[in-house]
Amino acid sequence: MTKKTRIILKSGKDEALKRFHPWVFSGAIKKIDGVPIDGELVEVFSNKEQYLGSGHYQDASIAVRMLAFAPECPETLSDEFWKEKIGEAFKLRKKLGLADNPETNVYRLVYGEGDNLPGLIIDNYNGHIVLQAHSIGMYRQRNAIVKALLDVFDEKISSVYDKSSETLPAKFKPDNIKHGFLHGETSAPVEVVENKNKFYVDFITGQKTGFYIDQRENRELLTKYAEGQSVLNTFSYSGGFSVYALNAGAKNVCSLDSSSKAIELCKKNIDFNFSSSDNHKTILSDTQEYLSSTDEKFDVIILDPPAFAKHLNVKHNAVQGYKRLNAQAIRKIKPGGVLFTFSCSQVVNSSLFKSTIVAAAIQSGRQARILHQMSHPPDHPVNIYHPEGEYLKGIVLQIR
Numbered sequence: 001m002t003k004k005t006r007i008i009l010k011s012g013k014d015e016a017l018k019r020f021h022p023w024v025f026s027g028a029i030k031k032i033d034g035v036p037i038d039g040e041l042v043e044v045f046s047n048k049e050q051y052l053g054s055g056h057y058q059d060a061s062i063a064v065r066m067l068a069f070a071p072e073c074p075e076t077l078s079d080e081f082w083k084e085k086i087g088e089a090f091k092l093r094k095k096l097g098l099a100d101n102p103e104t105n106v107y108r109l110v111y112g113e114g115d116n117l118p119g120l121i122i123d124n125y126n127g128h129i130v131l132q133a134h135s136i137g138m139y140r141q142r143n144a145i146v147k148a149l150l151d152v153f154d155e156k157i158s159s160v161y162d163k164s165s166e167t168l169p170a171k172f173k174p175d176n177i178k179h180g181f182l183h184g185e186t187s188a189p190v191e192v193v194e195n196k197n198k199f200y201v202d203f204i205t206g207q208k209t210g211f212y213i214d215q216r217e218n219r220e221l222l223t224k225y226a227e228g229q230s231v232l233n234t235f236s237y238s239g240g241f242s243v244y245a246l247n248a249g250a251k252n253v254c255s256l257d258s259s260s261k262a263i264e265l266c267k268k269n270i271d272f273n274f275s276s277s278d279n280h281k282t283i284l285s286d287t288q289e290y291l292s293s294t295d296e297k298f299d300v301i302i303l304d305p306p307a308f309a310k311h312l313n314v315k316h317n318a319v320q321g322y323k324r325l326n327a328q329a330i331r332k333i334k335p336g337g338v339l340f341t342f343s344c345s346q347v348v349n350s351s352l353f354k355s356t357i358v359a360a361a362i363q364s365g366r367q368a369r370i371l372h373q374m375s376h377p378p379d380h381p382v383n384i385y386h387p388e389g390e391y392l393k394g395i396v397l398q399i400r
Contacts, residue, residue: 005034005042005057007064014046017053017066020385022118024055024064038172039136041067041077056119056137058172065118065135077141082148089115089122090152096378106192106201107379108213113389114381120145121167123209125201126192127157130209131182133164136172146182159184161203179204189265191272195220197243198272202265207237214376214392215240215304218340221372221396222302223248225338229299232256232332234287239266241302241340242280243273252279254298258286291328299337301329307345315347319356322348326360330368333399338371342394350375353393361397372396 009017013028024044036042036057044052044064054073055066068074074081089110093099098107110122112134119135122145129149133139146160160183165173189200194216203210219240226245233241236255245253255266263282270277283290287305303325308318326341333339343353350373361368374394382389 003034004054005032005036005040007032007036007042007044007057008049009044009046009052011047014050014052017044017069020069020383022055022066022113022116022383022386023062024066026059026061026063029063039140041137043073056135058135058137060169060171065137067117077144079144079147079151082141082144083151085115085117086110086122086145086148087152089117092381093379098379102193103196104194104216106194106199106211106213107216109379111380111389113383113386116383121209122149123203123211123213125190125203125210127159128186128190128203129157129160129183130203131160131162131164132167132209133162134167136168139164139168139172139174139177142182150183157183159186163203163209189268194240195244197247199238199240199243199269200265200272201238205261206265207262211238212240212304214344214380215342217377218342218374218394219244221374222300222340225300225396226250229337230254230334231300231302232298233302234290234329235303235305236266236282237262239269241304242266243269245300246270246274246280250279250300252281254281254283256283256285256287256290258284260284288325288328291325291332294332297332297334297337299334301333301337301339303329303339303341305342308343308348315345318345318348319352322353322356323360323363326357327363330361330364330366330397330399333366335400337399339368339397339399340394341397342374342392344392346388346391348393350390350393354395357395357397367400368397369400370395371398 008030009028010030038058042057043054051070053066053069055064105126109124112118119138121132123130162182165177188204189202201210227249231245231250231253234256236257242253242255270280308321376392
């Protein structure tokens with residue numbers, strides 16, 4: 001058997017791994033015994049030569065993504081290893097009532113570090129699987145992962161689509177990488193159902209893996225506030241919140257997005273669910289421009305923008321952006337109305353986001369109170385030793 005590369009950590013830099021944090025940063029490495037190839041399985045040791053575990057190596061800031069901790073470390077990443085890991089993830093989704101659920105057949109099957117598979121995202125769209133590798137190690141294991149999926153699902157999978165070209169860092173992308181089917185084939189969009197609401201999901205050309213699965217429970221929460229109300233759904237993409245609001249009896253819904261393609265998909269989903277869409281309209285516009293120019297007021301506004309900050313060096317600008325956006329929205333809410341506001345910026349934690357919304361309320365000159373604080377659902381489990389995995393923050397405010 002080929003001897004594995006050994007990663008030796010600096011003194012004191014092993015504490016995080018002993019607490020099962022799944023990342024080894026390049027600055028924590030004292031030396032490397034061997035010449036690792038990006039994506040290979042390496043062994044990690046403390047400064048005192050204590051074996052800590054093994055993971056995928058990558059010549060980057062996150063140098064190793066841990067796949068197992070000592071003493072439970074595989075000699076190789078065998079088919080059985082992947083079947084066990086994927087099987088564990090599937091068992092959790094069964095316990096959550098997401099597998100074999102006629103009312104919801106779209107869910108996240110693997111959420112990276114939360115499922116002890118750092119660098120891997122797998123979403124299930126009614127038997128059509130979309131895979132995204134965020135590390136070159138996971139990308140190189142994609143065929144083994146597909147085999148495990150077929151084994152775990154007893155081959156009851158229509159297709160597996162690899163969309164890793166969007167998520168692999170440019171430095172590690174193979175020259176010939178492209179989207180494509182790894183098993184089966186289908187034309188997108190595909191039909192799914194979520195809490196009885198119907199959607200078309202275009203996982204081939206759509207954003208992320210095609211649908212924002214992480215908002216499932218928050219969309220359901222909206223139904224408590226939408227009946228008889230005027231609703232503005234900004235950054236609406238495929239119209240998830242809009243469909244839920246209309247099904248809950250909203251008086252009228254306006255879906256707003258700056259992408260014409262998103263607007264068309266939103267219209268398609270409205271038509272998919274309703275024989276008439278007289279109480280729904282779409283607006284192609286930038287959200288901040290629209291809010292600053294319109295005189296219309298709404299009972300409910302949803303703000304679900306893309307990440308304003310993906311790196312710490314732009315966190316301040318992101319916070320100011322969230323503040324301006326939310327202050328504008330609060331001013332457009334009728335007295336007694338509610339604001340659903342979100343941030344998916346990982347570097348903006350829950351505490352900072354909440355403080356930013358407080359500042360926005362102050363700037364707007366309106367009174368407000370918090371009704372709910374939201375996150376992503378349990379098919380996006382957060383490894384307790386990896387708080388970085390808790391990226392989605394949400395607050396429901398009632399405005400006076």
